[in-house]
Amino acid sequence: MRTVGLLALAILLPAFAHAADAPTPATYTISHDTLYPAAAAESGLATTTAIDVAFSEPVKVSIKILSASGAMVKSLYSSSSVTNPTPKMWDGMNTSGARVDDGTYTVLISATSTATGLSMTDSSKTNTVASPGAPRVSPDTTST
DSSP: OHHHHHHHHHHHHHHHHSOOOOOOEEEEEESOSEEOTTSOGGGOOOOOEEEEEEESSOEEEEEEEEOTTSOEEEEEEEEEEESSOOOEEEOSBOTTSOBOOSEEEEEEEEEEETTTOOEEEEEEEEEEEOOTTSOOOOTTOOOO
16 A cells, blocks of 8 residues: 555656746837827827736736836736736826836836746836937937
């Protein structure tokens, strides 16, 4: 009896010992790197940005905008179970509805697998908020 139990354990253990991976973004894009929230519609400047993220599996997720100091400026989205939420828009406003100061803001994605409980965070993308009269920011521009 003991041999049968050990044999069953040896056969079944590898199936349970496999380490699950944390969820990963299958896609993650931001439509505009720089926002001009106070720009007139006819200026052609981006007044909003779309944050589009999809995951490898169902997750509990939140999307937040953080200031350069790490303080939360706005919570854009939260869901208890989603794989591919619709793109979330940020208009350069904080939680109170006031325009944020010019500067660089971090998009923080936090997700936890609903199946395994493993989690991930991504703060690799930023968004610049600028006044309409400010020079346009280009990722390939270098300062001298």
